[in-house]
Amino acid sequence: MKIEFLYEDDDLVVVNKPSGLLVIPDRFNDELPSLNKLLEAKLNQKIWVAHRLDRDTSGVICFAKNEQTHKYLSTLFMERDVNKFYAGLVTGIVIPDQGRIESPIAEHPAMNGKMIVAKKGKMAVTDYKVSEQWPLYALMQFQIHTGRTHQIRVHMQSIGHPIVCDELYGDGKPFYVSLIKRRYNQAKNEEHEKPLLSRLALHAYRIEFEKADGTLVSVDAPLPKDIAATVNQLNKWTKQV
Secondary structure (H helix, E strand, O other), X not given: OOOEEEEEOOOXXXXXXXXXXXXXXXXXXXXXXXXXXXXXXXXXXXXXXXXXXXXXXXXXXXXXXXXXXXXXXXHHHHOOOOEEXXXXXXXXXXXXXXXXEEOOEEEOOOOOOOEEEOOOOEOOEEEEEEXXXXXXXXXXXXXXXXXXXXXXXXXXXXXXXXXXXXXXXXXXXXXXXXXXXXXXXXXXXXOXXXXXXXXXXXXXEEEEEEOOOOOEEEEEOOOOHHHHHHHHHHHHXXXXX
């Protein structure tokens, strides 16, 4: 699996994580590939995990190259001194088109690996803004101020706009061009229409923080091809609201 390097110095490395790749090995199945092990093999050195992304979320993620930097970055994330920005496709017309969600998140009492909004949970804060709005979908920008598990996915579900292709918090259905193109003609050599997007439509596109010496690190990862292609098709076949 190809890993795109976005930034690297003596202390840390920032890469663009592909969707579907674990950040660290699965404790139940350590045979699955993980980003940290792939990077250690690529760099031929030990690295430390500073934060995480969901397996199906793509985008910017940072690793420390030494224990001192790992300790520093861990403190930054703990004290919320890191700016984390995401882009995502959600279902429906989002009203209002920008706002803040402040809802505590806790583990689901019956479903392992799933989270819910619950009064007894840990407080989670997500800012959101609509970038582009169509009748059935919206392209969103998010900034999270806390780092709860599945935070954006849970918060968007809680206001009725789950992330597209989210199997855990939405209907999980792939996105097909035929959903928005009225007279869709399937290619003659195709038995079934291929989905344009079949994975969680969530992407970490920017991370910003200051290193211990005051150097500003600001790294961007453009929208991946599958999400960008979906946006292009929405603009082509659907009028914006």
